[in-house]
Amino acid sequence: xxxxxxxxVSRWFxxxxxxxxxxxxxxxxxxxxxxxxxxxxxxxxxxxxxxxAPSAGSVTLDGAPLWxxxxxxxxxxxxxxxxxxxxxxxxxxxxxxNAELQGLPDPGAAAQRAIxxxxxxxxxxxxxxxxxxxxxxxxxxxxxxxxxxxxxxxDEPFNGMDPRQxxxxxxxxxxxxxxxxxxxxxxxxxxxxEQVARQIEVVVAGRHAASGDxxxxxxxxxxxxxxxxxxxxxxxxLASVLLTDPSVRGARLRAEGxxxxxxxxxxxxxxxxxxxxxxHGVRLLEVTPTDESLxxxxxxxxxx
Amino acid sequence: xxxxxxxxxxxxxIFGRWRGVLLxxxxxxxxxxxxLARALVGQSxxxxxxxxxxxxxxxxxxxxxxxxxxxxxxxxxxxxxxxYLLAKPIPRSTIVVSKLVVAVGCVVAFAALPLLLAGLVxxxxxxxxxxxxALGALLGGTAYCALFALLSVLTRxxxxxxxxxxxxxxxxxxxxxxGVRWLSVTxxxxxxADRVAGLTLVADLPLAYALVAGAVVxxxxxxxxxxMLRSFNLTGDE
Numbered sequence: 110x111x112x113x114x115x116x117x118v119s120r121w122f123x124x125x126x127x128x129x130x131x132x133x134x135x136x137x138x139x140x141x142x143x144x145x146x147x148x149x150x151x152x153x154x155x156x157x158x159x160x161x162a163p164s165a166g167s168v169t170l171d172g173a174p175l176w177x178x179x180x181x182x183x184x185x186x187x188x189x190x191x192x193x194x195x196x197x198x199x200x201x202x203x204x205x206x207n208a209e210l211q212g213l214p215d216p217g218a219a220a221q222r223a224i225x226x227x228x229x230x231x232x233x234x235x236x237x238x239x240x241x242x243x244x245x246x247x248x249x250x251x252x253x254x255x256x257x258x259x260x261x262x263x264d265e266p267f268n269g270m271d272p273r274q275x276x277x278x279x280x281x282x283x284x285x286x287x288x289x290x291x292x293x294x295x296x297x298x299x300x301x302x303e304q305v306a307r308q309i310e311v312v313v314a315g316r317h318a319a320s321g322d323x324x325x326x327x328x329x330x331x332x333x334x335x336x337x338x339x340x341x342x343x344x345x346x347l348a349s350v351l352l353t354d355p356s357v358r359g360a361r362l363r364a365e366g367x368x369x370x371x372x373x374x375x376x377x378x379x380x381x382x383x384x385x386x387x388x389h390g391v392r393l394l395e396v397t398p399t400d401e402s403l404x405x406x407x408x409x410x411x412x413x
Numbered sequence: 414x415x416x417x418x419x420x421x422x423x424x425x426x427i428f429g430r431w432r433g434v435l436l437x438x439x440x441x442x443x444x445x446x447x448x449l450a451r452a453l454v455g456q457s458x459x460x461x462x463x464x465x466x467x468x469x470x471x472x473x474x475x476x477x478x479x480x481x482x483x484x485x486x487x488x489x490x491x492x493x494x495x496x497y498l499l500a501k502p503i504p505r506s507t508i509v510v511s512k513l514v515v516a517v518g519c520v521v522a523f524a525a526l527p528l529l530l531a532g533l534v535x536x537x538x539x540x541x542x543x544x545x546x547a548l549g550a551l552l553g554g555t556a557y558c559a560l561f562a563l564l565s566v567l568t569r570x571x572x573x574x575x576x577x578x579x580x581x582x583x584x585x586x587x588x589x590x591x592g593v594r595w596l597s598v599t600x601x602x603x604x605x606a607d608r609v610a611g612l613t614l615v616a617d618l619p620l621a622y623a624l625v626a627g628a629v630v631x632x633x634x635x636x637x638x639x640x641m642l643r644s645f646n647l648t649g650d651e
Contacts, residue, residue: 155646155647158496158500159500160496160499160500160645160646160647161646161647162644162646177643177644179501179502179503179504179505180502181502182500182501182502183502185500187496187500189493189496191492191493191494191496193492193493193494194494194497195422195425195426195494195497196429197425197426197429197430198422198425206418206421206422207497207501209417209418210416210418210419210497210498210501210503211501211502212502212503252497
């Protein structure tokens with residue numbers, strides 16, 4: 110059971126503060142590091158990877174500092190965000206090299222196990238330069254898992270994956286967490302984090318904005334009003350029906366057609382809308398959230 | 414102290430890129446010119462001195478060292494793939510020394526041995542010339558590797574800075590100001606050739622000084638590179 114402790118950590122680059130007095134503990138299970146792009150997620154992961162010195166505060170793994178301490182890498186597997194790999198190697202050679210560098214007794218067998226785990230056995234003898242984005246992501250994952258580390262840090266692991274690969278990786282991450290590993294991954298997409306992470310840490314503008322299980326985060330996000338524009342086959346009829354439900358706070362018919370709608374409870378509203386539309390035989394043509402961008406959700410979170 | 418895996422990766426990385434081709438071109442040009450010179454002027458002390466020193470020690474040796482060292486370190490630092498080496502329980506000094514082994518291997522194969530051959534072609538009568546220049550190339554090349562390794566972790570423009578240093582300090586100022594010989598890797602290597610072959614490429618430079626200075630650059634450069642790598646700040650794209 111491993112624990113990463115970030116204690117009052119700040120990191121600045123010249124006069125830009127990337128991480129501002131963050132304190133959090135990452136324990137066993139899957140933790141999602143959620144935040145918009147540029148929020149400081151990569152900086153935090155670099156600090157946890159021992160690739161960056163904190164300007165203030167301390168980052169430790171089970172009490173041992175991560176900065177300037179090579180030995181921690183026996184416990185840590187890293188999946189960096191950057192694409193760059195040793196392109197001139199085959200996938201297998203790359204994973205075997207990682208196993209050798211970890212000092213494993215049987216690098217070949219360890220590599221095969223890791224490659225099988227991420228389902229790259231068929232492509233392992235191709236040169237990495239021929240890999241797709243998703244395959245690169247998976248071979249990076251194999252290199253991080255090859256020494257069976259209790260701690261796994263993944264920086265934006267779902268970037269560039271197709272839906273099938275995404276689902277597979279989600280299952281893999283979930284399984285890693287269920288085995289009692291400490292798994293942390295970053296993402297700027299709430300749905301991704303929600304589907305995999307037991308614990309969510311939200312970072313906005315370098316600050317630790319919120320923390321909790323996905324229920325708590327979801328509530329924070331959904332307790333705010335949401336605005337939508339609906340285009341339907343019968344705007345007036347659906348608007349009147351929707352107003353009877355408590356999840357809807359207001360509806361206005363637009364002159365140019367469509368309904369402007371404010372939902373009080375997003376979770377409930379997303380269930381109610383299709384049901385009511387079906388029950389009353391009104392066809393939904395379009396549902397557009399008008400303020401659903403992640404930044405607006407985050408700005409709501411930070412101000413609360 | 415040396416990781417066979419890193420050495421293997423280093424060799425693959427040099428010859429997996431176009432830089433690798435340049436490493437073959439430099440000694441081929443040198444040897445070609447030597448054969449030409451030998452055919453045209455025969456065994457000449459002056460011709461051999463100009464070719465082996467002016468082209469060999471001054472141009473080929475530092476360029477091979479620069480190409481090899483930057484080829485083995487700079488691209489990985491540039492694109493961040495060095496994180497796969499850094500995120501391992503290996504001392505940073507091992508990473509540096511292993512990389513330097515590859516670079517020095519290139520110096521031996523593409524600078525020292527070609528100079529030995531070139532010397533034997535130009536001066537069949539006096540093999541000590543060939544041996545002298547080869548040993549000089551080894552000392553100078555190794556020192557340059559350590560220097561350029563440090564440069565690679567200090568700046569993202571290691572190749573450009575290295576070339577400017579070679580042209581301005583070793584080339585231009587080294588030719589104009591006599592005192593530069595005390596701080597010039599090429600002149601130290603020339604002193605080794607001088608002593609073994611009985612030449613006078615550089616005047617008034619004790620061999621002991623050249624050897625100690627070379628050793629200081631090699632050990633100091635490697636050590637500093639390791640220290641820099643220990644405190645290497647590597648961030649994502651953010």
